[in-house]
Amino acid sequence: MFDGVHRGHQALIAELARGARAAGATALAATFDPLPIQALAPGAPPSALSDAAERAMLLRRAGADAVVVFRFDERFAALGPDEFIDRIRGAGEVRRIVVGPDFHFGHRQEGDVETLRARGARDGFTVEVVRPVERGGAVISSTRIRNLLRAGDVADAADLLGRPYAVRGTVVHGSKRGRALGFPTINLALPRERLLPRDGIYAMWIEMGEGRFAAAASLGVRPTFGGGERVLE
Template sequence: MSRLFRDVDGGPRCPHGSVVCIGAFDGLHLGHRALVRHAVDRARALGVPAVALTFEPLPREFFAADAPPPRLLSARAKAQGLVDLGVDQVGLLRFDARMAGMSAEAFCRDVLARRLGAREVWVGPGFHFGKGRQGDLATLRAQGRELGFDAGEIAPVLLDGERVSSTRIRAALAEGDFALAERLLGRPYAISGRVRRGRQLGRKLGYPTANLHFDGDTPALSGIHATRVHGPGLDAWPSVSSLGTRPTVDGGEPVLEAHLFDFEGDLYGSRIEVEFVARLRDEEKFDNLADLTAQMHRDAEQARALLHHDRRATA
């Protein structure tokens, strides 16, 4: 993505100025979308690029590297989602020891003013930044007066009287409440990625799967689910998916394995999106493959019934 940059160093990216929004943007929920769209609208009014700044890894992942908290969206999906919302440039700034030690004032001077030529900077409620999270909206405004940009905060987006947040979405997913997660996100919760070739054990058991890996990220949910798969030649294809560490066969890194019902084709190398519809059960460790296969039959039957009912209800 040519509009993507990772570094705080380098020459000016926006010589004629920009409007910048800053956030973790994990999930790109309704609150994030309101912030990004406001920044894009302001950029269009001023005739300058809209820039979204976020961090990879997320700061909370950097400071808890041994036990990273769950995340809702991969870096690639987040960047693409920001572009889809109208952002002209996406800064996935490397959050490392140097970034963690950068003062709020240095961030304003070196990143917002020098690198991006910010004319306006927009953040969400309760935003903090810089070393020790010492910077806030008041810091942005004070620095902006010296460096030539304005700063503002959008109003919180509420749902059922509570602020929309990634924390609420993670809690909803952990409870299998995909209806609430969808309302908070503004779209069904889904995980996307490129299908990789696995050990093909599922094929031997009669359940070939399309496998997505997380490359060190911690998924926000686990277990067996009724799902729909979107991708090339796929239109909400009904499926049953397992997300977890596969304790019966290897107990390794988390993998999302989607079995598409009555599907014949090769998805290896394709980018797909797995949409979660309903939680069936927790992941289990079985004594043998025969017991695992018997449970897979029951899971598939339950998922088919749920998806058939759901499709009729929403038709």
């Protein structure tokens, strides 16, 4: 599903793009919206590293010519492996599918790489498996990045992502205490499912329109003012 589009995902997309260029084909990446955990366990703690628009942008930046976004819901989750492959093939003529070694798909993850290869032998497409990318002696994964962010280790998370972790939000009105002190702040409203780092003060960049500005961010419940809702400002 490419959540976060980390270095491992980028290597897979680079291989997809390389083969597509050589064959004169289109490199098409597929992802879900919402992410499976958001659809099947809506009350789960926030865990998303990216939304669908961000994933599409990052996948294209990694080398994909186009991105197809499948709507993930209970009906999609109930698809068997063959039905899942039919959905993928419905996005266009499939000549080659590139996946990781632990790729599973279909209802209860019943399909795997060998399932995909067997179907490819029947329907005329090949399957390429890309080795995982390691960093620091361990495989890069979205789960590993989530754990680093929850611990406040944004530097190591950025190393695995290949870029600083970023969030997008809507500027909303706050309590205006900073303005009264001569230091107005920007308050961001973020989707509930978006994973934020551990509470703290962070150096960051803000991108607004065409501008990019160095800034400091406070993430937490503002205990000086009695706590309350978690705020990013």
